[in-house]
Amino acid sequence: MKEIITGAEALMRSLMNEGVDTIFGYPGGSIMPVFDAMFDHREDFRQVVVRHEQGAAHAAQGYARSSGKVGVCIVTSGPGATNTLTGISDAILDSTPIVVIAGQVSSAVLGTDAFQEIDLVGVTQPISKWSYQIRRAEDIAWAVARAFYIAKTGRPGPVVLDFTKNAQVAEVAYEPAYFESIRSYVPYPKPNMDAVRSAAELINRAKRPLALVGQGVELGEAHEELKAFLEKGNIPAARTLLGLSALPSDYPLTVGMLGMHGNLSCNVNTNQCDVLIAIGMRFSDRVTGNLATYAKQAKIIHLDIDRSEIDKCVKVDIPVIGDCKETLPLLTELLDEASHKEWIDSFAEYDRIEYEKVIDKALNPKSGPLKMGEVARRISEATDNSAILVTDVGQNQMMSCRYFKFTKPHSVLTSGGLGTMGYGLPAAIGAAIAVPERTVFAFMGDGGLQMNIQEFGTIMEQKVPVKIILLNNNYLGNVRQWQELFFNHRYSCTPMLNPDYNMIAAAYGIPSRLVTERSMLDDAINEMLETDGAFLLHVAVEEEDNVMPMTPPGASVDYMIFE
Amino acid sequence: MDKKLYTVIIYSENLAGVLNQVTAEFTRRQLNIETLNVSSSSIDNVHRYTVSLWCDEEIINKVVKRLEKKIDILRASYYTEDEIFVQEVALYKISTPKLLANKHISKIIRHNNARVIEINSTYTVVEQTGKTETITKLYKEFAAEQCVLQFVKSGHIAVTRDVVEHLSEQLYVFDEDAKRVK
Structure with missing residues (x-):
C-alpha cells in the first residue's frame, strides 16, 4: 500500500x-x-x-x-x-x-x-x-x-x-515517478550521417581549419572526444568564454579565447581560416563582432545539440545536429590524419604582437599600481592552474578569464549570456559546496561585490571555503572603460565611493588582507591559500586600467585595438 | 526582405500555457499575428494551432525552430499559400426587415452561394466558407446595403498538400527519437 x-x-x-x-x-x-x-x-x-x-x-x-x-x-x-x-x-x-x-x-x-x-x-x-x-x-x-x-x-x-x-x-x-522520455522533447537528436560525411569531407579538404569550442563540450562531457578530433585533424581550437576549460590552457592545439576581449590570434584568424568548425557554441555577438564581416571567406560547420541554434546568427554550410560527445567521434572516424603546421604557426605571430602590446604590460609591470592581470595570473599559478575560477561581470571577469589558466574541466563559472553583476559571489558559494575538494576563487569587482554582498552571511553561517578576490579600482570599471573610449572620458555615474571591505568581511568573521603594493601580493596569496575556509583578498588595483585588446562594438572580429 | 503570408501549423500536447508560449515567440520579435486558430486535432490530447502572419522566410524559419524547441510542442512547420489549402468560415448577421425590404440582399446571398442558417423576425444569419477574399467580398456587398448587424470570421484553418497525413507516424518517430539517451 x-x-x-x-x-x-x-x-x-x-x-x-x-x-x-x-x-x-x-x-x-x-x-x-x-x-x-x-x-x-x-x-x-x-x-x-x-x-x-x-x-x-x-x-x-x-x-x-x-x-x-x-x-x-x-x-x-x-x-x-x-x-x-x-x-x-x-x-x-x-x-x-x-x-x-x-x-x-x-x-x-x-x-x-x-x-x-x-x-x-x-x-x-x-x-x-x-x-x-x-x-x-x-x-x-x-x-x-x-x-x-x-x-x-x-x-x-x-x-x-x-x-x-x-x-x-x-x-x-x-509513489515515486521516473521519466525516461517525453514524446514532444528530443534531447539527443539522432546524428544525420550525410551531414557528418559532408562535414568530414570539408574538413579533409581544408588547408586552414579552425575549431571554435564552446560550453557544449563541457556540458556534453566531450573533452576527450574533442581532443581526439583536434589531434587527428591537427586543427587549432579557440575557446569561447564559457568554453575556456573545455581544453587545458597549455594544450598544444589551444589557440586562445575568442571574443571582444579575447586573443588577437584567434579573432584575426577567424577571418583567415577556410573552414570554421563551431562545436557547442552559439555565435554570441560578443564572439562574432560585426556579422556582416564575420568569417565570410570560410565554409562553416556547426555542431550543436540545439537545432534552433543553426543559422540563428551565422548562416552555416553544414549543420551537424546532435550531442557532440556522439557527433565528434563520428566525425573523427572519417577524418584523414592531417598536418596544418604552417597554419597553426600563423597564430604565434599574432600572439607575439599581443604579448608585446598588452600581455607583458598586464603581467610584468615594473612599477606603478597593481594590475588586474598580474593578480589573476599569480593566483592561478599559486594553485597550479587547477582551481575553479568564478567571476563576476566586468573588467574583473575579462581580466581573470584572460589570465587564469586551466588544467581541469568545469573550471570556469561566469555569467556569459546575461552578464549578471552580482553573479560571482553566490555562484562561488554554490561551487564551493558542490565540489569541496577543489579550491574555488571568486573574482569580484567593487561594483559587483556590493550587488550580493549580503551573501557574506551565508559564507559565515555555512562556513563556505570560498576565496574572494576583490579587484578594487573604485570604479564600475568596464563601463568606465567604455566611457573613456567611446563617450569622451565622461565618467557618468561610474566612480564608486567604497566602504571598508575588510571591516565588512571582519564583521562576518571572514579573514581578509588588503594589498596595496606589488610587494605584498605573494605573501597575501599564500595567507589566503593557507587559511582554512573563506578569505577576502582585497587588492587595490590601477584605477583606470583597461581590458585590452578589444574589438570595439560594431567592429569586425579581426579588428582589435590595443589601447 | 520579401514579406509573404506564411501559415504556421503547430501540434502540441494539450497542457495549459502552451498558447501563451506560442504567441510569446511571435511577440518577442514584434510579429503581428493575422489569424490564429486553436483546436483539438485528429489525435487525442494533441492540439493544433494554425497561425498566419506576414513575415520573411529567414525570420519565420527561426521562429518555427524555437517553437519546436518548446518542451510541450510536438511539431511546428511553416507553409506558403501555395503549399496548403486554406479556408475560413464567416458568419454574417443581417437585419431581416432589411432583407425583406431590399431584394438586392437576397440576390447577394444567391450570387455568392452563401448559406442561410437562421431566420427570425429580427435577424438572419448567413454563413460563407472560402478564401479570405471571398469572405471579404460578401461582407462588402452586405455592408453596401447597410444590413450587417454583426460579422465574424474564423481565421485561417489549413491542411497541407502532402499526399499523406504524417502526424500519426511522426508521433511514433518522435517517441523513438525522444527515447535516445546520452
Whole structure:
C-alpha cells in the first residue's frame, strides 16, 4: 500500500528520488509547509539559507556548473520568486540546469491578487526551459521528475515549479515517478550521417581549419572526444568564454579565447581560416563582432545539440545536429590524419604582437599600481592552474578569464549570456559546496561585490571555503572603460565611493588582507591559500586600467585595438 | 526582405500555457499575428494551432525552430499559400426587415452561394466558407446595403498538400527519437 503523506513531504521524497543533496533557499509564507517538511530532512539535504533569493538562484547555478548536477533552490511566492528571475534568466542563456521551486498562494485564491501572488508561470515561461504550476498533491512526483529530466537532459536549462500552498498541505498516496522520455522533447537528436560525411569531407579538404569550442563540450562531457578530433585533424581550437576549460590552457592545439576581449590570434584568424568548425557554441555577438564581416571567406560547420541554434546568427554550410560527445567521434572516424603546421604557426605571430602590446604590460609591470592581470595570473599559478575560477561581470571577469589558466574541466563559472553583476559571489558559494575538494576563487569587482554582498552571511553561517578576490579600482570599471573610449572620458555615474571591505568581511568573521603594493601580493596569496575556509583578498588595483585588446562594438572580429 | 503570408501549423500536447508560449515567440520579435486558430486535432490530447502572419522566410524559419524547441510542442512547420489549402468560415448577421425590404440582399446571398442558417423576425444569419477574399467580398456587398448587424470570421484553418497525413507516424518517430539517451 502506498504511503499517505503531505504534498510538502512528497516534494522531499521526490527530491531525494532525484539524488538531490543540497537545497539553496529562503523561507516565506507560501512555502512554509515545505520548509516545515525540510526540518525533518536536515540529515538528507544540506540546507543553505541564503540572504537574498537572487543568491539562491546563482548559488544553484554555481552548484550545477561546477558539478554537472542539477542545482535546486526553494523560495516563497511573490517577491521570493521574482528575486530568482535574474538567476533563471542567467541559467537559460548559459544553459545551466537548475530547478527553482517557488511557493504559490492556494489554488482557491489564484487570480485574486492574493498576498504575495504573482503569475510566476506567466512570468517565467519566456526565460525557462519549462515552467509548471503544481495545484494538486497528486501531481508532485510527476512534476518533479519531469522538471529534473528536462533541466538536465539535452541542452540543459532552468525549470520552474510553481507550487500552490494547498498542494503542499494536501495528503497524497505517494509513489515515486521516473521519466525516461517525453514524446514532444528530443534531447539527443539522432546524428544525420550525410551531414557528418559532408562535414568530414570539408574538413579533409581544408588547408586552414579552425575549431571554435564552446560550453557544449563541457556540458556534453566531450573533452576527450574533442581532443581526439583536434589531434587527428591537427586543427587549432579557440575557446569561447564559457568554453575556456573545455581544453587545458597549455594544450598544444589551444589557440586562445575568442571574443571582444579575447586573443588577437584567434579573432584575426577567424577571418583567415577556410573552414570554421563551431562545436557547442552559439555565435554570441560578443564572439562574432560585426556579422556582416564575420568569417565570410570560410565554409562553416556547426555542431550543436540545439537545432534552433543553426543559422540563428551565422548562416552555416553544414549543420551537424546532435550531442557532440556522439557527433565528434563520428566525425573523427572519417577524418584523414592531417598536418596544418604552417597554419597553426600563423597564430604565434599574432600572439607575439599581443604579448608585446598588452600581455607583458598586464603581467610584468615594473612599477606603478597593481594590475588586474598580474593578480589573476599569480593566483592561478599559486594553485597550479587547477582551481575553479568564478567571476563576476566586468573588467574583473575579462581580466581573470584572460589570465587564469586551466588544467581541469568545469573550471570556469561566469555569467556569459546575461552578464549578471552580482553573479560571482553566490555562484562561488554554490561551487564551493558542490565540489569541496577543489579550491574555488571568486573574482569580484567593487561594483559587483556590493550587488550580493549580503551573501557574506551565508559564507559565515555555512562556513563556505570560498576565496574572494576583490579587484578594487573604485570604479564600475568596464563601463568606465567604455566611457573613456567611446563617450569622451565622461565618467557618468561610474566612480564608486567604497566602504571598508575588510571591516565588512571582519564583521562576518571572514579573514581578509588588503594589498596595496606589488610587494605584498605573494605573501597575501599564500595567507589566503593557507587559511582554512573563506578569505577576502582585497587588492587595490590601477584605477583606470583597461581590458585590452578589444574589438570595439560594431567592429569586425579581426579588428582589435590595443589601447 | 520579401514579406509573404506564411501559415504556421503547430501540434502540441494539450497542457495549459502552451498558447501563451506560442504567441510569446511571435511577440518577442514584434510579429503581428493575422489569424490564429486553436483546436483539438485528429489525435487525442494533441492540439493544433494554425497561425498566419506576414513575415520573411529567414525570420519565420527561426521562429518555427524555437517553437519546436518548446518542451510541450510536438511539431511546428511553416507553409506558403501555395503549399496548403486554406479556408475560413464567416458568419454574417443581417437585419431581416432589411432583407425583406431590399431584394438586392437576397440576390447577394444567391450570387455568392452563401448559406442561410437562421431566420427570425429580427435577424438572419448567413454563413460563407472560402478564401479570405471571398469572405471579404460578401461582407462588402452586405455592408453596401447597410444590413450587417454583426460579422465574424474564423481565421485561417489549413491542411497541407502532402499526399499523406504524417502526424500519426511522426508521433511514433518522435517517441523513438525522444527515447535516445546520452
